[in-house]
Amino acid sequence: MxxxxxxxxxxxxxxxxxxxxxxxxxxxxxxxxxxxxxxxxxxxxxxxxxxxxxxxxxxxxxxxxxxxxxxxxxxxxxxxxxxxxxxxxxxxxxxxxxxxxxxxxTTAAALAGLAEPRAQITAFTISLGTPEKMAADAAKAASRPLLKVKLGGEGDDARIAAVRAAAPQARLIVDANEAWTEALFARNMAACQEAGVELIEQPLPSSADGALATLERPIPVCADESLHTSADLERLAPLYDAVNIKLDKTGGLTEALVLARKARAMDFRVMVGCMLGTSLAMAPAVLVAQEADYVDLDAPLLLAQDREPGLAFEGSLLIPPGPALWG
Missing domain, CATH: 3.30.390.10 (Enolase-like, N-terminal domain)
Incomplete structure (x- = not known):
């Protein structure tokens, strides 16, 4: 047919x-x-x-x-x-x-040879802004177990301190989206260390990330913009401690599963992330997220309206999709 x-x-x-x-x-x-x-x-x-x-x-x-x-x-x-x-x-x-x-x-999980997915805790994103605005947003989300804080370069030391003060119990990861320079690296890294940040995503531009080979990184550093497919891992191994797998970069679930297996075999920590899409974009990534160290699939929580049916969330707990949505 x-x-x-x-x-x-x-x-x-x-x-x-x-x-x-x-x-x-x-x-x-x-x-x-x-x-x-x-x-x-x-x-x-x-x-x-x-x-x-x-x-x-x-x-x-x-x-x-x-x-x-x-x-x-x-x-x-x-x-x-x-x-x-x-x-x-x-x-x-x-x-x-x-x-x-x-x-x-059947299910996509069964087709992939995986166990049926379990519910996972997802990070919840705090957008980049002034320290005061980010503190207010963090205070509203302070009961969530894991916050992902968007940073922007100059002034990040004040931003992360403000977020930590507003959400003293939450675990923190940060994402600089390539905004740091080598000159800012040590100061911002120290501020993140003081705030108890667990992971720093893509601090330097992908075109300049070779500097990570010589910069001290007391907090694990995660490749995002520098990583697309499993072919990138060999180059990234001396530079990064973790990788952020996004299906829009890998070109789908097929390569994402290959990338996740290879990354774990090479002792990278694994994050599964997303672009800003609906539950339909998140659903396939839930399969990759099952063995991830960090899950960042909160995009539907950031939308004013999601598609129906969508993923169900209990706070930050992401419930696996039903077949009416995907898979």
């Missing part, structure tokens, strides 16, 4: 906006690929990201371009060679997983 492809885009408002070192956003703009075969449909969602040269229009075109190949029998295995890693392949890869599960009357 022929598999047909549909591509659509949605925009979802973010509650209160979202700010990182590279700028601010008010909406999460996503692309959804749907594969249909008879009565069965599989969906996958991706988030095109300008940092990697992606646009919504370009990603939609890249996905739609494969419609004839899919109709002629291109499958998930063939997709890995037909398209490079990135958001477009992620949407299609996850749609293939969902379609395979629904067609076979």
């Amino acid at each position: 022929t598999v047909t492809l549909e591509v659509a885009t949605d925009s979802w408002p973010i509650e209160g906006g979202f700010t990182i070192a590279r700028g601010s956003r008010t909406h999460a703009n996503v692309v959804v690929a749907t594969l249909r075969e008879g009565a069965h449909a599989g969906r996958g969602e991706c988030v095109p990201y300008a940092r990697y040269g992606e646009t919504v229009e370009g990603v939609m075109d890249d996905i739609a371009r494969l419609a004839p190949e899919i109709a002629r029998g291109l499958d998930r295995a063939g997709l890995q060679q037909a398209m490079p890693a990135g958001a477009a392949r992620n949407a299609l890869d996850c749609a293939f997983w969902d379609l395979e599960a629904k067609r076979g009357g």
